[in-house]
Amino acid sequence: MAPKVIIPSGAVDCEHADLRPRGRGLTVGVEEEFLLVDRCTGMPVARGPLVVEAAHAVLGERAQTEFFDAQVEVCTRPAVELVDVKSELALMRQVMAEAAAGEGCLLIATGTPVIPPGRPQTRTPGERYGRIAARWPSLVGSYEGMVCGCHIHVGVTGRDQALALANHMRPWLPTLQALAANSPFSLGHDTGWASRRSVEHARWPGVGPAPVLDGVGYERLAEHLVRTGALLDRRMIYWHARPSEHVPTLEIRVCDVNADLDVVMLLTALVRGLAGALLPDIAEGQPPRALSDPHLRAAHRVAARQGLAGEGLDFVRGGCVPAWTLVELLLARAAPGLAAAGDLELTEELLARVRSSGGGATRQRAAYERQGRVSDVVSDLARRTLSP
Structure with missing residues (x-):
């Protein structure tokens, strides 16, 4: 059973929360998707609805099911202070893990x-899940379709601002993806990718x-995609x-879920800092930087393949450079926004920790x-x- 922890009323998920800018900084919210695995075999187990039901007594609607029933999701309230986001995520992880333990499974962030x-x-x-399964049957029962991400929401004044930020953020998202890479293993072996999730998630319609x-362009395209059945x-x-x-939010969806909460805070700070800058x-x-779609997709693929351990595509100066050079460029670009939110020193400290550890993919491989055991x-x- 989940522990009896008192949570203030009014819990809401990020998709329906008011994340508009408040006070000195843009508000943020975080969604995390987790896997449920058998505590003895480590295999995914279909107990998501049971775990969410057990967690509802404490978390309410902030604990949710996902498409596959070996997955669960949590979502924070909107916040200005990163420490509040971290505290809430830590509590929700604890509650979900204890609910999972009651069903004989473990909660893991990968x-x-x-x-x-x-x-x-x-x-x-x-x-709705039934309609998706009927239209795209290859996703159902497919091991490769079960992926877990971390989605970061930034409060904006409206859709026009959200779209403008999305346009300007495009060159920086591959670097954020490399920082978040935390899925080198799949089907019991090392895939050779730092973020295999990025590869498998791309099989879903609408990803990219x-x-x-x-x-106006967004409305026209969204209507077309639905009307044509895409x-x-x-x-x-x-x-x-x-x-x-x-x-009014912009949601960034390139990140793997990470076991290390400090990495989640780093990613959240960088997203908000970049938006503010x-x-x-x-x-x-x-205008946003002009990028061809094939070039941008290539950058995302390189980030997924190499993570922080290799190189990435430099849209500022051209060519390939070490991934950590791109991280430093991202930090420099986001610095004004980080400073305005009071997050610059914390972000530098968290980046130093990731540089020391190598990040999620490196830790999994270590x-x-x-002993050579998955x-x-x-x-x-x-x-x-x-x-x-």
């Missing part, structure tokens, strides 16, 4: 299941870099940066290399997921 399931995967019941659009509905617009259909350019009418990767992820 982009793809480390160990393959012992049986075909099943989807969570529901009318956001096109450069204004409000997507079931607007909620299936899974672009790397997308405006909410419900409230870009808003003056947008206000002055500066756990495996100790079960050790699962155990390490379960422990880190609950570390403060």
Whole structure:
């Protein structure tokens, strides 16, 4: 059973929360998707609805099911202070993990299941999920379709501002993706990718870099995608940066879920800092950097393949440079926004920690290399997921 922890009333998920800018900084919210695995075998287990039901007593609607029933999701309230986001995520992880333990499983934060399931995967019941499964049957029962991300919401004044930020953020999202890479293992072996989740997630309709659009263009394209059957509905617009259909937010969707909460805070700070730094350019009418779609997709693929351990595509100066050079460029670009939010010193400290550890993918591989057992990767992820 989940612990009896008192949470203030009024819990809401990020998709329906008021995330508009408040006070000295842009508000942020974080969604995290987790895998449920058997505590003995490490295989994904279909107990998501049961775990969410147990967690509802404490978390309410902030605990949710996902498409596959071996997954669960949590979502924070909107906040200005990163420490509040971290505290809430830590509590929600604890509650979900204890609810999972009551069902004989572990909660782990990784982009793809480390160990393959012992049986075909099943989807969570529901009318909308049923319609998706009927239209795209290859996703159902497919191990590769079960992926877990971390989605970061930034409050904006409206859809036009969300789209403008998405346009200007495009060159920087591959670097954020490399920082978040935390899924090298799949089907019981090292795939050679730092973020295998990025590869498998791309199989879903609607996933990819956001096109450069204004409000009129967005409405026209969204209507076309649904009308022609390319997507079931607007909620299936899974672009790397997308405006909410419900409230004024921009959602960044390129990140793997990470076991280390400090990495989640780093990613959240950088997203908000970058948004804050870009808003003056947008206000002055500066156009976004011109990038071809194939070039941008290539940058995302390189980031998924190499993460922080290799190189990436430099859109500022051209050519390939070490991934950490791109991280330094991202930090420099986001610095004005980070400073305005009071997050610059914390971000520099968290980046130094990631540089020392190598990031999520490196940590997973290190756990495996100790004794050559993928079960050790699962155990390490379960422990880190609950570390403060």
